[in-house]
Every structure is written in structure tokens, then in C-alpha cells.
Amino acid sequence: MYLLKKGKVPLQAHVAIPEGLCEEEHGRQGFSGPVSHLYRIHPPTGWVRIEGPLRPRAFACSALATQDLGSSDGHPAEVLRSPDGGLFISRRATSMPYFVRNADGDEVHFVHAGQGRFETDYGSLPYEPGDYVVIPKGTTYRVMVETQPSLFLIVESEEAIRLPERGLLGQHALFDRGLLAAPELDGGPAPSDQAGGETREWEVRIKRRGEYTRVWYPFHPLDVVGWKGDLWAAKLNVRDFRPVTSPRYHLPPSVHATFQAGGILISSFVPRPLESDPEALKVPFYHRNMDYDEVLFYHRGNFFSRAGIQPGMLTLHPQGIHHGPQPQAVEASKGKTHTEEVAVMIESRRPFVVLPEFEAVEQKDYALSWSRS
Numbered sequence: 565m566y567l568l569k570k571g572k573v574p575l576q577a578h579v580a581i582p583e584g585l586c587e588e589e590h591g592r593q594g595f596s597g598p599v600s601h602l603y604r605i606h607p608p609t610g611w612v613r614i615e616g617p618l619r620p621r622a623f624a625c626s627a628l629a630t631q632d633l634g635s636s637d638g639h640p641a642e643v644l645r646s647p648d649g650g651l652f653i654s655r656r657a658t659s660m661p662y663f664v665r666n667a668d669g670d671e672v673h674f675v676h677a678g679q680g681r682f683e684t685d686y687g688s689l690p691y692e693p694g695d696y697v698v699i700p701k702g703t704t705y706r707v708m709v710e711t712q713p714s715l716f717l718i719v720e721s722e723e724a725i726r727l728p729e730r731g732l733l734g735q736h737a738l739f740d741r742g743l744l745a746a747p748e749l750d751g752g753p754a755p756s757d758q759a760g761g762e763t764r765e766w767e768v769r770i771k772r773r774g775e776y777t778r779v780w781y782p783f784h785p786l787d788v789v790g791w792k793g794d795l796w797a798a799k800l801n802v803r804d805f806r807p808v809t810s811p812r813y814h815l816p817p818s819v820h821a822t823f824q825a826g827g828i829l830i831s832s833f834v835p836r837p838l839e840s841d842p843e844a845l846k847v848p849f850y851h852r853n854m855d856y857d858e859v860l861f862y863h864r865g866n867f868f869s870r871a872g873i874q875p876g877m878l879t880l881h882p883q884g885i886h887h888g889p890q891p892q893a894v895e896a897s898k899g900k901t902h903t904e905e906v907a908v909m910i911e912s913r914r915p916f917v918v919l920p921e922f923e924a925v926e927q928k929d930y931a932l933s934w935s936r937s
């Protein structure tokens with residue numbers, strides 16, 4: 565297809581949008597494929613009623629009664645599932661009495677709250693809020709909680725987690741690979757952890773196709789005293805993510821991509837200056853994300869583009885139905901020069917299914933929050 569123009573349109577997208585009109589981006593392949601900009605009289609999110617399965621949804625993750633909150637023996641709760649990957653919430657109150665090994669895929673644990681450490685085959689990694697902890701498929705590990713409860717958003721992907729190509733930005737943007745922290749071996753398990761006499765057993769739970777197989781050893785399973793290679797558990801904190809911005813042009817959310825795994829993309833929205841050119845758009849443009857379901861997890865700050873959203877909440881915007889700034893957000897953005905929010909976006913090429921347990925913490929009126937003034 566070739567470039568066409570019909571009607572009265574600005575020459576530069578996202579800049580000098582005609583007074584009283586709304587700009588919508590209609591595109592393929594996220595924000596990098598064929599695309600048109602549509603200039604509308606009404607916001608495409610100005611519906612009064614929705615029937616059927618597609619609607620924006622919001623959930624309070626910090627109110628979810630996960631199994632691992634009630635019992636140290638419990639597991640995280642699976643909340644969303646697509647053929648590309650799954651999302652889980654863990655609200656672990658106490659350290660894991662067992663070890664776990666995921667044979668279904670790689671895991672990324674985003675730490676929303678709490679401190680402690682991951683003990684893995686590769687050594688120990690301390691965690692704190694804002695950390696992404698990447699655990700390769702098949703790694704044996706456990707979570708040791710120091711401040712409780714810890715809240716983790718866990719992304720599971722059958723395809724290996726990798727760093728996105730940065731193209732012309734170069735390989736040291738948006739964080740230097742030297743900032744990926746590796747675990748420390750600390751000389752193996754502590755003597756107190758190995759003690760217990762001849763009857764002591766250590767349990768490893770192996771997850772395959774969502775089912776656990778329990779294996780017991782008469783010795784501590786994290787007995788690695790040395791390793792070498794390019795597959796290891798790693799950690800990155802969002803504070804080390806240095807976003808790209810433009811003072812004169814609203815960049816699409818895809819510039820914040822942090823990790824990629826097949827059809828799953830994980831992106832970080834961190835504090836940054838907003839566009840300073842008075843003609844440049846400051847809030848996200850309307851779109852109907854045709855090729856990805858979009859999940860946003862709100863970690864910290866004031867989420868000015870979405871009213872009524874608190875830290876610890878998660879929104880799901882499915883493919884096909886519009887989303888964009890709420891009317892209040894457009895007004896609120898006018899005097900703003902910076903954003904202080906921290907949020908994590910998880911996109912899935914194939915649609916997510918909401919698992920029934922998650923519906924218990926759904927904020928039911930979220931889909932109508934665009935029509936309020």
C-alpha cells in the first residue's frame with residue numbers, strides 16, 4: 565500500500581492536532597508496521613455501553629488472596645494466560661520451604677513490594693522494589709522473604725527472554741548490559757541450612773504443563789560451587805532504565821521495551837520529562853492495538869493518564885477495542901513537565917484469557933471511566 569491523504573490533516577503525526585479533534589493511530593505490528601492517523605470529532609473511547617467480551621478491565625493485585633499469602637507452602641496465582649505466556653501474582657508472606665523449577669518456561673519476576681533474596685543454582689540475588697529478576701527455564705530456586713508480604717508480578721514465557729534489538733540507538737541504550745546483576749555463589753548453602761541430621765529432606769517442585777512433580781533429596785539441592793556460561797539468573801532495577809524521549813515528538817510506548825520473548829514484550833515506563841514543544845502531544849494517542857493485548861501494572865507514582873488507578877493495580881486492554889487518555893487526563897497533562905510514574909507493560913501477541921480467580925479483585929466500572937467528566 566502507498567501513502568495517501570484524505571481530508572484536512574496535519575503533516576506531522578502527534579503534532580499540532582487541529583483544535584477540537586482527536587488523533588487516533590490505526591496500525592499493525594504494534595507501533596512499527598503500516599499505519600494511518602485518523603482525525604476524529606469524538607474520542608473513540610466515548611462509549612456509553614459495551615456488550616460482549618472486549619472491554620478495558622482493571623484489577624487490584626494487592627487485594628488478591630493468593631495461595632502463597634495464606635501458606636508458605638502455596639504457589640503464586642495464575643491470573644492471565646495466552647498461548648504466548650502467562651502472568652502470575654505472588655504475595656509471598658514467608659520464605660519458601662521448598663525449591664521450585666519451572667520446566668514450562670523462563671520467568672521474569674517484577675518486584676512491586678518487599679525485600680529478600682532469590683536463592684538459585686547460580687547463587688543468591690537480593691531483591692527490592694523495582695527489580696526485574698530473570699530466571700531461565702529449568703533453574704532451581706526459592707524465594708527467601710525478609711520484609712513481608714512481598715508482591716511479585718511474574719511473567720512466564722516458553723520462548724527465552726532476551727534483550728530487544730536497539731537498532732540505531734546502539735547496544736548501551738536504554739541500559740548498559742553491565743547493569744545486569746549476576747547472582748553470587750556465597751560458598752554454597754549455609755551450614756545451618758544443611759543441618760538437620762540423617763532424616764532431613766529437601767523438596768524440589770518441578771512445574772511442567774502447569775502440574776507439579778515433587779522430588780525429595782537427602783541433601784541441599786543448591787550445592788553448585790562453580791559455574792561458567794552465558795545462561796544465568798539476572799537482575800535489573802527500573803531505576804537503571806534510562807528512557808528515550810523527545811521534547812518535540814510523542815514517541816510510541818514501544819521505545820520503552822525492556823525484555824522480549826517471542827510474542828511477549830515487557831516495557832518499563834519510568835520518570836521522564838514530557839514533551840516541551842507546545843504543539844506536541846503529551847498524552848498517549850488513541851489506538852486499538854490490533855496486534856497485541858496490553859497489560860499495564862502500576863508500580864509507583866501518580867498515573868495521570870488513568871484516573872482512579874492506584875499502585876498495585878493492573879489493567880488489561882484487549883486487541884480491537886480502543887483505549888487512550890481519559891478526558892480528565894488530557895486536561896491534567898497541560899501544565900505538566902515531567903512524569904514520575906513507574907509502570908510495567910506486558911504485551912501479548914495472542915489474546916489473554918482472564919482466569920476466574922482474578923475476577924474477584926476486578927474493578928467492575930473501569931470500562932466506563934472514560935465517559936465521566
Ligand SMILES: [Fe+2]
Pocket residue numbers: 817851853858881887
Ligand atoms: Fe496502549
